[in-house]
Amino acid sequence: MIEVQHLTKRYGRVTAVDDVSFRVERGEILGFLGPNGAGKTTTMRILTGYMPATDGKAIVAGFDVFDQPIDAKRRTGYLPETPPLYPDMSVVEYLQFVAKIKGVPSGERRQRLQQIMERTRIDDVGHRLCGKLSKGYKQRVGLAQALIHNPDVLILDEPTAGLDPKQIIETRELIKKLAGDHTIILSTHILPEVSQTCQRVVIINKGRVVAIDTPDNLTARLRGSETMYLQVDASGADAGASLGRVPGVTRVVESDRRDGMTGYEIDSERGRDVRRDLARLVVTSGWGLLELRPMRMSLEDVFLSLTTEEVPTPAPEAAAALEGEVVHE
Numbered sequence: 001m002i003e004v005q006h007l008t009k010r011y012g013r014v015t016a017v018d019d020v021s022f023r024v025e026r027g028e029i030l031g032f033l034g035p036n037g038a039g040k041t042t043t044m045r046i047l048t049g050y051m052p053a054t055d056g057k058a059i060v061a062g063f064d065v066f067d068q069p070i071d072a073k074r075r076t077g078y079l080p081e082t083p084p085l086y087p088d089m090s091v092v093e094y095l096q097f098v099a100k101i102k103g104v105p106s107g108e109r110r111q112r113l114q115q116i117m118e119r120t121r122i123d124d125v126g127h128r129l130c131g132k133l134s135k136g137y138k139q140r141v142g143l144a145q146a147l148i149h150n151p152d153v154l155i156l157d158e159p160t161a162g163l164d165p166k167q168i169i170e171t172r173e174l175i176k177k178l179a180g181d182h183t184i185i186l187s188t189h190i191l192p193e194v195s196q197t198c199q200r201v202v203i204i205n206k207g208r209v210v211a212i213d214t215p216d217n218l219t220a221r222l223r224g225s226e227t228m229y230l231q232v233d234a235s236g237a238d239a240g241a242s243l244g245r246v247p248g249v250t251r252v253v254e255s256d257r258r259d260g261m262t263g264y265e266i267d268s269e270r271g272r273d274v275r276r277d278l279a280r281l282v283v284t285s286g287w288g289l290l291e292l293r294p295m296r297m298s299l300e301d302v303f304l305s306l307t308t309e310e311v312p313t314p315a316p317e318a319a320a321a322l323e324g325e326v327v328h329e
């Protein structure tokens, strides 16, 4: 449904987007994640035809955004970083205007408007001027204008920015409901939002894709070795030493201790599940078992490890080889 091939955008000497490629399948929600200045907004602007790329190709709903911009735009709803509102129009006037320019047939406009205003929960501000709305309401009207012509593809640049917690949850639910019928790319800085809403994630840093995968695979794949957390009541016994002798265990670190309970972080060889042996040791030693669980890297850890890595910048060939290692697709 969306295909981006070797997209590059340069602003003078700044390369904002550098050889970015990815695909989004029909009905999928793709999360676009990256630190400030990573190139998210630039990529979205190119995809929505607001700006030409320096190089590369983008196909949206079967149309090349450079060669067939009108067909591509007709099938795209775009919520820019700053909602594109006319401050002197009321919300209803503005949405009627957008519906008209986006080609919603006049007989259907009224009903469509009502439906979208209910869905985005702006029916109570229909007659207020856009310019006088609070930030959260402006964001909701921005979402409404992106949805008004029922586009196949939705490109949402930080759709939950500026919303209150209740509205964030409602907007996420709305986005999830829209997937299936719509193909969605959304950018965000909120990491839990990605695991809650998106099937796949593109992480970009300094204009380059550093990882593309499902949130689960990203957190599992970058874990390195397997780590378990075990908490026992071993009352005085040197549990750490015994745990270290379990076959497959490579390292035991005491992580916390209180009221006679001790927590350990236990590393094991990759691919080796030591849980049964750990449990057996606990039982045969007569310790009390309080907790045993795998420790996963959080998406936050993954994000930081991929975007703050100090990559040395020697010869271009060596740099290319280094980058090849971190790209997971």
Ligand SMILES: Nc1ncnc2c1ncn2[C@@H]1O[C@H](COP(=O)(O)OP(=O)(O)OP(=O)(O)O)[C@@H](O)[C@H]1O
Residues within 6 Å of the ligand: 011, 014, 015, 016, 034, 035, 036, 037, 038, 039, 040, 041, 042, 043
């Ligand atoms: N019109 C412009 N002229 C020059 N440089 C620009 C322009 N727009 C963006 N840039 C630069 O391109 C890079 C990418 O910016 P972009 O806005 O795409 O980042 P972003 O990932 O959306 O960041 P944020 O999370 O802060 O929204 C930045 O270095 C930015 O300074």
Ligand SMILES: [Mg+2]
Residues within 6 Å of the ligand: 040, 041, 042, 081, 157
């Ligand atoms: Mg941005």
